[in-house]
Amino acid sequence: MKKTVILGALTVAGLAAGAAGAATLDDVKARGSLNCGVSTGLTGFSAPDANGVWQGFDVAVCRAVAAAVLGDPMAVEFVPTTGQTRFTALASGEIDVLARNTTWTFSRDVDLKFEFIGVNYYDGQGFMVPKALGVSSAKELDGATVCIQTGTTTELNLADFFRVNNISYEPVPIETNAEAQQQYLAGACDVYTTDASGLAATRASFEAPGDHVILPEIISKEPLGPLVRHGDSEWGDIVRWTLNALVAAEEYGVTSANIGELSAAPGNNPEINRLLGTEGELGAMFGLEADWAKKAIMANGNYGEIFEKTIGENTPIGLSRGLNAQWTEGGLLYSPPFR
Amino acid sequence: MTTMTDPPGQGFRLSQLIYDTRYRSLTIQVVAMILLMLLFSWLVSNTIHNLQNLGKDFDFGFLWQPSGYDINQRLIDYNSQSTHGRAALVGILNTLLVAALGCALATVLGVIAGVLRLSNNWLVARLMAFYVEGFRNVPLLLWIVLIFALMTEGTPAPSAFRGDTPSASMLFDAVAITNRGVYIPAIHFNAAFFESGLYNWLLIIAVFAASVFAVKRIGHWAAVKQEATGDRPTTWYLTLGVLIVPTAILMVLMGAYFDLPSLQGFNFGGGVHLRGSLIALWLALSLYTGAFIAEIVRGGILAISKGQSEAAFALGLRPGTTMNLVILPQALRVIIPPLISQFLNLTKNSSLAIAVGYMDARSTLGGITINQTGRELEGMLLLGLFYLVLSLLISGVMNVYNNSVKLKER
Numbered sequence: 001m002k003k004t005v006i007l008g009a010l011t012v013a014g015l016a017a018g019a020a021g022a023a024t025l026d027d028v029k030a031r032g033s034l035n036c037g038v039s040t041g042l043t044g045f046s047a048p049d050a051n052g053v054w055q056g057f058d059v060a061v062c063r064a065v066a067a068a069v070l071g072d073p074m075a076v077e078f079v080p081t082t083g084q085t086r087f088t089a090l091a092s093g094e095i096d097v098l099a100r101n102t103t104w105t106f107s108r109d110v111d112l113k114f115e116f117i118g119v120n121y122y123d124g125q126g127f128m129v130p131k132a133l134g135v136s137s138a139k140e141l142d143g144a145t146v147c148i149q150t151g152t153t154t155e156l157n158l159a160d161f162f163r164v165n166n167i168s169y170e171p172v173p174i175e176t177n178a179e180a181q182q183q184y185l186a187g188a189c190d191v192y193t194t195d196a197s198g199l200a201a202t203r204a205s206f207e208a209p210g211d212h213v214i215l216p217e218i219i220s221k222e223p224l225g226p227l228v229r230h231g232d233s234e235w236g237d238i239v240r241w242t243l244n245a246l247v248a249a250e251e252y253g254v255t256s257a258n259i260g261e262l263s264a265a266p267g268n269n270p271e272i273n274r275l276l277g278t279e280g281e282l283g284a285m286f287g288l289e290a291d292w293a294k295k296a297i298m299a300n301g302n303y304g305e306i307f308e309k310t311i312g313e314n315t316p317i318g319l320s321r322g323l324n325a326q327w328t329e330g331g332l333l334y335s336p337p338f339r
Numbered sequence: 340m341t342t343m344t345d346p347p348g349q350g351f352r353l354s355q356l357i358y359d360t361r362y363r364s365l366t367i368q369v370v371a372m373i374l375l376m377l378l379f380s381w382l383v384s385n386t387i388h389n390l391q392n393l394g395k396d397f398d399f400g401f402l403w404q405p406s407g408y409d410i411n412q413r414l415i416d417y418n419s420q421s422t423h424g425r426a427a428l429v430g431i432l433n434t435l436l437v438a439a440l441g442c443a444l445a446t447v448l449g450v451i452a453g454v455l456r457l458s459n460n461w462l463v464a465r466l467m468a469f470y471v472e473g474f475r476n477v478p479l480l481l482w483i484v485l486i487f488a489l490m491t492e493g494t495p496a497p498s499a500f501r502g503d504t505p506s507a508s509m510l511f512d513a514v515a516i517t518n519r520g521v522y523i524p525a526i527h528f529n530a531a532f533f534e535s536g537l538y539n540w541l542l543i544i545a546v547f548a549a550s551v552f553a554v555k556r557i558g559h560w561a562a563v564k565q566e567a568t569g570d571r572p573t574t575w576y577l578t579l580g581v582l583i584v585p586t587a588i589l590m591v592l593m594g595a596y597f598d599l600p601s602l603q604g605f606n607f608g609g610g611v612h613l614r615g616s617l618i619a620l621w622l623a624l625s626l627y628t629g630a631f632i633a634e635i636v637r638g639g640i641l642a643i644s645k646g647q648s649e650a651a652f653a654l655g656l657r658p659g660t661t662m663n664l665v666i667l668p669q670a671l672r673v674i675i676p677p678l679i680s681q682f683l684n685l686t687k688n689s690s691l692a693i694a695v696g697y698m699d700a701r702s703t704l705g706g707i708t709i710n711q712t713g714r715e716l717e718g719m720l721l722l723g724l725f726y727l728v729l730s731l732l733i734s735g736v737m738n739v740y741n742n743s744v745k746l747k748e749r
Contacts, residue, residue: 084710091393091715112713113394133605143604145519150693150702151710156407159419170519170606171409172616173696173707187496188518188615190605230394 024096024228024235025069025287033075036062037095040080040176044201044311044319045101054078057310058099061120061226061243064296065097068242068288073299082175083151087112090229097239099226101195103153113230117240120225120303122323122332124218125154126196128203131211133190138217142167147180147189149173154194157220177202195222197311197319204316237286245293248275248335249302251326256301263294275338282338293338303333386716399721401712402427408707410698412614423708430703431725437620437699438686438729444625445685446678449632454662456637467633474630480691482627487619487695494518497606515600515607520614522600522607530594539593546589553581616697620689628685635677639670671744679737683730690726700725 028034038046038058046056054076063073079095090098091113101123102108104116129135138161148155150173162169172189174180181202184192192199196218203209226243228236249255252272254262263276273279277290284290300306307324311317325331356366390397402424409419414432417425456467474482495507497517509515515522531539557574565571600610643666651661690701700722709718 084706087710087713088715091713107711107713141605143606143608145606150696150707155707156419156711159407159409162409163419169409171411172519173411173693173698173702175693175696183491186491186518187498188491231392 024232025238028069028096032070033077034062034066034069034097035077035079035095036065037079037081037086037089037098037100038062039100040082040178042101042177042198042201043205044315044317045197046078046099055310057121057306058101058226060300060306060310061099061246062097063299064246065239065242067299068245068292068296069238071289071295073295083149084175086151087114090114090227093229096235097226097228101198101224102227103195103222104225104227105153108227114227115230115233115236116225116227117236118225118243119223119332120243121197121223123195123197123222123224125157125193125220125222126199126218127215128184128192128199128212129190129215131213135215138215138219139165139167141169141191143169144190145170145172145188146191146193147172147174147183148193149177149180150175152194153220153222158193161219181205195224197224197317200319201311201317204318209316234286238288241286242293242296244335245275245296245338246303246306247326247333248338249293249297250304250333251328251335254297254302255305256298259294259297263291271338390716395713397717398714399717401708401714401717404712406708407711410703412617412698423704423712426708427700427704427721430698430700433697433703434686434689434692434699434701435729437617437624437689437692437697440621441624441628441685441689442682444621445628445632445681448625448629449681450636452629452633453636454640456633457640471630471633474627475634479623479627479688480694483619483623483691483694486623487615490520490615490619491518497602500602500607509600513597513599515610517607518615519606520612520616521618522610522612524600525598525609525611526590526595527598528593528595530592532593543586543589547586550582550585554578557581614697616692616695619695620692620697624685624688628681628688631681631684632678635674635681636670639672639674640666642673643669668744672741672746675737675741675744679734679741682733682737686729686733687726 036059038054038056041047042056044056046054046058049055059078062076062078066076067073079089081089081095081098081100086098086100086102087108089095098114099120101121103123104119108114109116127138127141129141135141141162146158146169148158148171155171155173158169158171172183174183177194177198180192180194183189185206192202194202196214199214203212203214206212226239228239248271249259252269252275254272254275259276262272263278266273266278270279274282276294277283277292281290283292289295301309304326307321308314311319313320321329321331323332325333327334356362387397403422405420406423406426407419408426410417410426410429412433413429414436415425415429417429452467452470455463456471458464458467494516495518497515497519499505499507500509500515500517507517513524528539532542533539557578561572561574598609600607600612603609647665647669648661651665652658656664689699690705692699693702693706696702704718704725705722709715712718
């Protein structure tokens with residue numbers, strides 16, 4: 001019996017690890033579709049719409065990568081993952097990219113053997129409480145019951161925050177955002193804590209969003225970004241520069257409206273020319289076609305367009321650009337040059 | 340004069356390994372063994388190779404690193420600065436708690452339902468059939484989630500107990516049923532003998548166990564007297580006294596008092612907090628496994644020949660006495676072995692705890708710890724080892740019990 005257990009565990013581990021290590025780009029091309037890990041449903045970031053088509057801010061990154069590599073933004077297989085299953089799914093090769101509002105941390109990058117390819121949303125952890133509770137600061141939460149998604153950095157930040165401030169709390173561990181929402185609305189917990197963007201997205205899906213407030217404290221830095229496995233730098237480069245292309249496109253004023261015109265012939269701005277492949281050989285350097293970035297941008301528009309469409313101020317989620325504005329406008333978004 | 344009856348030996352030929360029935364089974368076993376070992380070594384080398392590819396090593400050092408996360412239900416001291424190893428221990432104790440509670444309740448439910456299903460009362464028998472078929476034919480996970488959902492959606496939040504005209508009130512001012520669990524009074528000591536609550540309780544349990552032993556001796560003494568004189572002395576007041584008085588005196592000496600739950604801030608404070616996750620998991624596991632045990636009990640009783648109960652009735656025993664003294668002791672021999680596997684099932688099924696956020700070994704060691712440290716292989720091996728050891732222990736204990744009730748052949 002003991003043998004069986006070990007054997008089973010080793011089989012799983014063996015199969016899981018077997019898929020990793022090969023060249024991801026070739027795999028994706030041979031498969032004809034990109035396997036992209038997303039959340040199990042977080043409005044605005046990754047959630048299926050009424051027609052079952054995945055939409056959202058993180059989803060747009062997957063679609064841009066698929067467009068750059070395969071030329072078709074719809075050639076993506078979305079794999080919903082929970083906070084607990086996401087890293088195993090990526091490490092085992094079940095998915096090629098994980099775009100699931102995942103915080104870039106030292107230990108995930110180094111110890112878990114992943115490669116964060118950039119930040120697509122600068123976030124921080126916040127708290128949401130019902131207005132009726134009359135709480136105005138997170139430091140008043142002594143003794144509160146807190147709903148939290150397990151397997152996240154927020155779980156660790158929460159423990160640190162309450163310990164440092166010497167106040168007690170009762171954690172209620174929960175697997176997915178949907179369950180947390182149900183528990184929170186049923187009053188089984190006083191507070192729901194996760195990334196502030198996630199809170200805004202969750203609140204937007206409530207029947208009465210006005211009855212809930214997000215407390216002013218942001219207790220952590222949560223740079224959220226897509227990640228790939230260690231050991232395949234080629235693939236990491238492709239995903240990294242696809243994201244950079246989206247950011248750079250906004251900076252240079254390349255939008256889905258004018259991209260056809262800009263890419264038809266080389267223009268005055270050499271940076272735009274190199275980005276869109278009308279000048280230089282950037283695409284060929286990592287094995288893609290010259291117009292890879294054009295396809296990526298055409299999938300959903302540039303970074304700014306994606307932001308406005310999915311989570312921006314005119315959507316129910318209503319997030320302002322804040323830290324996620326271009327560096328030219330006081331934000332942190334800064335793409336290295338395309339040269 | 341001698342005659343040679345045996346033909347001369349032909350010596351051993353290789354083809355005999357396949358065609359000679361004396362050797363064939365041996366050949367098959369050796370081949371199978373070699374294949375098995377090849378498979379095993381392939382798996383091991385494949386794992387090592389792939390771990391190397393991923394740049395990972397095989398190291399249990401993470402168990403001594405600070406865990407960084409909090410656990411709500413702790414039977415031992417633990418905080419987010421404790422190690423991953425201690426977090427695993429907290430989870431293991433939580434698993435043991437829900438498994439022990441579950442096995443006890445499932446046995447009670449199962450025996451009652453199994454006996455009642457054989458009742459001559461049509462309604463009772465059908466009700467029990469409804470219970471058994473209803474519970475064992477729906478996946479356990481659904482029952483866990485359903486009971487948990489009923490608790491969170493159907494019971495009032497602690498805030499409903501607040502205010503001058505609260506919409507909810509406590510039972511007897513001592514028990515609060517909320518959507519975060521049930522708060523019951525706790526027993527505390529203000530003149531405890533030991534610092535640690537655990538030792539105090541161990542002392543009380545030891546005294547109580549001694550009382551139970553004394554009661555047994557009294558029963559034995561009464562039986563001896565009955566054998567000798569035909570009269571059974573009245574012992575119930577003696578039994579009751581021996582059972583209760585020593586424990587009660589000890590509790591009074593230690594200054595025991597009830598700590599009633601009361602509203603404090605966001606939640607109830609004081610008392611014992613039975614979390615909704617524990618209750619949902621416990622009830623679902625017990626009801627589900629109880630349905631299987633009911634069938635085992637029913638089968639065990641039906642396995643006793645009708646002649647036994649007819650003989651008991653002929654001797655003038657009432658149906659209740661017949662069941663307790665004649666049928667059940669014999670049925671136990673049939674019931675115990677399958678009961679063991681039900682206990683094992685219940686224990687292993689408790690790993691579904693994560694569905695309701697109960698922090699058992701699967702949720703701590705096999706969940707958060709793995710997730711935060713990235714040690715999937717090590718964590719899963721440890722978890723498998725834990726369930727293996729626990730299962731072996733349970734079946735070992737139950738086998739000892741089985742030996743004590745089985746037919747003694749002389």
